[in-house]
Amino acid sequence: MSNVLTIGWFETKRYLGDKVALFTTVVMPVLLVVLIGLSFGSTPDRLSIGVLTEDPGPAASEFTQQLESANLDVIDYTSQDDLARDIRLGFITAGLTVPAGFSAAADSPDGQATVTMSIDQTSANGGAIASAIQSAAAQFAEQRNAVRVATNALGTSDPAVADAANTSAQQVIASTGETTVDETTLGALNESDRNGFASAVPTQLTLFVFLNGLLAGMTLVESRRLGVSKRMLATPTGIGPHILGIGLGRWWLGGIQAALLLAIGALLFGVDFGNWGAVAVLAVVWTALAAAVGMLIGSLARTADQVVAISVPLGIGMGMLGGSMWPLSVVPPFMRAIAHATPHAWANDAWIAIIDGGAGVGGIATELLVLSAVTVAMASLAVFFLRRTLSK
Amino acid sequence: MADLVLDCRDLVRRFDSLVAVDGVSFGIGPGETYGLLGPNGAGKTTTISMVAGLLEPSGGTVTVLGQEITPRSTTAKGAIGLVPQDIALYPDLSARENLTFFAKLQGLRGSELATRIDEVLDIVGLADRAGDKIDTYSGGMKRRANIAVGMVHQPTLLILDEPTVGVDPQSRNAILESVDALSTTGMAVLYTTHYMEEAERLCDRIGIIDSGKLIAEGTREELVARLGDSTAVTFRADGPVEAVRGWRDDLSQLRTVSTVQPQEYGATVTCGHASEVVAGAFSAAEKRGVTIGGVDVTAPDLEAVFLSLTGKALRDGS
Incomplete structure (x- = not known):
């Protein structure tokens, strides 16, 4: 376990030393949240x-x-x-x-x-x-x-x-007395508290944490290319801890990214996230899932360019399909069904349940179960494929 | 041989139909430096990968201090230090950070960690550049940092896979001095190279490997003694291609000549009586219209042993 932590810590340290990576991890998502929030933030009073x-x-x-x-x-x-x-x-x-x-x-x-x-x-x-x-x-x-x-x-x-x-x-x-009609929009139970950032923060968090998780595959490919992977395996470190360690580094980074977006949403833009316990659990599970998929891509790809070529369209495509770019409520029912083939749709459902529905951990148990199962499956496949690659 | 640090028995590794290592057996005792000498593609790195537990043997066993080494062994690998042929370090971290990383993976902590890192930095002569990133180092400095990482945890067995490939003579000498110093620490060293002079300088015993098979083993003296009174004679010759080719054939017919190795400008022969062979070579050259521009007669060495055993030179493996 200590080797997993050591690998995770050094991966984090290396990543934090990369200014370009920091820009894409922290600055870009925050900028997008601000832009999207301001653009669709609220209906004008008049x-x-x-x-x-x-x-x-x-x-x-x-x-x-x-x-x-x-x-x-x-x-x-x-x-x-x-x-x-x-x-x-x-x-x-x-x-x-x-x-x-x-x-x-x-x-x-x-x-x-x-x-x-x-x-x-x-x-x-x-x-x-x-x-x-x-x-x-x-x-x-x-x-x-x-x-x-x-x-x-x-x-x-x-x-x-x-x-x-x-x-x-x-x-x-x-x-003259008048007959009035009260309009209620379904799914917007806390309508009075809702602003554009309440949608922008979780959807961009889902999109960018996943995308950055996928790009973590580059770390694994780079580690193999440098021969560091094999050297690690010549120490008392198995393939499982090796992958877990690199994934852990990205898990932490994803956590930092998610925490930053949530903090900005709550403190600067006044988003009421509701149950913070549920928010934390969902963010932890989602960042783990993103890191696991990244490890799978990293174990399959031969070059860092391949990781980018796979990750960017996959991350953005799944984000689009899964409701991170527009709400699933505006797409036809059959597209909503297809969307749930992506983990994004489950995560976005959970965010809506927490923010708009006031759900706690129990209220998003199904979504958490699905996301956790996907995480375990992806991590297991990553170990399998990396073992095969390194034994050649 | 219970006192062996490393014991390889009948190691075999196949890659599909290719047999890269074919029944290799050898052992290394405490404080002994063992050289695995062979040309490129002989099976040295594949053997080392199995010894380091990176590759599953198709057959045979590797034990270090009595514990079997496989890719699934974890604890037993703590006794091994690997210095791979390529620079396996994080280029964006400093030498000290790389050492810290790998030392922690080997279980070092606290003051022991700091002390060992300082010691190995001194041994490889990188103490004054320890805080600089690896990608700012010269090729030779990277090699030395690569070696430092392999021995930071004071392994019982240190494996060095061609650690001097591609370095300048000065760095090469510094690396060889570092490895030489290890023999005084009681560390068992497995050293692969295709440089005969490195094997002769560093190794207590040498195994000669070719085409996946260990074809000879012993001290330098024991291996050279296999040649008997043989001498290596190198001729620099010039003339029409066909004439030179015919002259080389003539050389192989001379009495006491055991091998003839074509060179770019001439040939190297191993023989029993150098003076007789030199005379015969000149005579044959005259008949063929070949001009001999120079003759080098050298005492038998590992190069000659390899030539004698395989009929080909160490450097080119041809």
């Missing part, structure tokens, strides 16, 4: 809408006010081109054009008036702002209808009557 008013009438002005009262940031535009450009650049969520003749149409006997809304197809908040605009338009129409009802009933077109009716309609609408 959605912004650009309004191009081509109609000088009062109804157009009232409609714009209605948008503002619907909790939208209204930004005035004077050019269709400027409006379209800012939508595409994402400076505003949507654009609304109030055409010439809008007021006349709104005040006509049938009250049919049309505005044009533009949204970029990639906008994440397109649905939300469309809904807000529809709601504002409905309220505006309701108010105009009430005025029309009042003036028709009184049989007058006197502007003073119309104004009084309008004011009255506004007061009635404002005080």
